[in-house]
Amino acid sequence: MTTAVDTRQVRDLAVAALAWVSAHRGDFALGADALTADGPVDLTWKPLGELAQTCVSVRRCTPPSDPLHACASDLLDFAWQQTGRGELFLRLQRTEPFATYPLEVYSVFAGAGLRHTGYEVAAGAVARSRGWRLTEHEPTRRLGLLNAERRSGIHRPERFAQALGRTWLGGLPEPWTFERTSGYALTHVVFHLTDWGRTAQDVPAELAAYLTDWLPPWLDTCLDAGMWDLACELLIVAASLPQPIDAATLQDPWRRIARVQHASGALPLMASDPARTHEADPEPSFVHGYHSTLMLAFAAALTQGVPV
Known part of the structure; x- marks a missing residue:
């Protein structure tokens, strides 16, 4: 990476973010409500799955000797233990056989070599049914399910x-139609295409060229609006392209993110006052900070590991 991006600063952001996550690992733990058919998935399985995905991704772009790698490995082991080493996925399968979130979360662990044969057999049987194939999903979710x-x-x-x-x-839409919802959709399309930054070569050339042109102004728009969470996801996309975005272009975005990261390592989802996006807000609660902090850790680890 060129000196246009301060690699030490980017690394410090990742270290601080993962330190916050480690300090709050208990908040990712699954409660009894995680196994009920009407349980709060967004407050149980979603945070745990995102923790696991971030840890898998950080491990991939750091050498085993790196303390970041060790920290991510420790947190991934914690997350796997929370699932009963995969046994809870089989129990969920029996409760909600056509729910997709168990497979989506399980696949994160499977991609890291942590597998549960019984669940895979049960999930595979359902996935081969017409009912599973014909269930309607939003297009981006469908792409994620295929991955x-x-x-x-x-x-x-x-x-x-x-x-x-x-x-x-x-569909390569008009760039001016970008807004928050489409922003989150596009970042996840790239996540699913590249298996979360692992296979940049799987981004089609036309799509990569389009993102190279338009991601920088979209990133500036998000930073101006204090959308720290979405900005970090766009930074992940920037580092996941076959030819990553020029490092000089990302210098200011990383500096702006560094200014608003809390001393604890946490990053709020959004600025409390978009008119004051140059200042750090108070430390966010777990619910309002865990995702953006995970995305910051992933973006920083991936960026420092990509030669530009």
């Missing part, structure tokens, strides 16, 4: 290219 199936060893004839063409980003 989850691939990670878990489930192979169906539906193609990534077909699913990609139905997404907002896949």
Whole structure:
């Protein structure tokens, strides 16, 4: 990486963010409500799955000798233990056989080599049914589900290219139609295409060229609006392209993120007052800080590991 981005500063952001996550690992723990059919998935399985995904991604872009790698490995082991080493996925499968979130979360662990044979057999049987294939999903979610199936060893004839063409980003929309919802959709399209930054070569050339042109102004827009969470996701995308965004272009975005990271390492989802986006807000609560802090850790680890 060139000196246009301060690699030491970017690394410090990742270290501080993972330190906050480690200090709050208990907040990621699953409670009894995680196994009920009407349980609060967004407050139980979603945070745990995002913790696991961030840890897997950080491990991939750091050498085993790196303390960041060790920290991510420790947190990933914690997350796997929370699932009963995969046993809870089988219990969820029996409770909600056509729910997709168990497979989506499980696939994160499977991609890291942590597997539960019994669950994979049960999930595979359901995934081969017409009911599973015909269930309607938003296009970006469909792409994510296909990636989850691939990670878990489930192979169906539906193609990534077909699913990609139905997404907002896949249609190469007018750049001025970008807004918060489409922003989150486009970042996840790239996450699913590249298996969260692992296979940058899987981004089609036309899509990569489009993102190279328009991601920088979109990133500036998000930073101006104090959308720290979405800005970090866009920084992940920037480092996940076949030819990563020029480092000089990312110098100011990283400096702005550094200014608003809390001393504890946490990063708020959004600025409390978009008119004052140059100042750090008070430390956010777990619910309002865990995702943005995880995305910051991932973005910083991936950026420092990508040669530009």
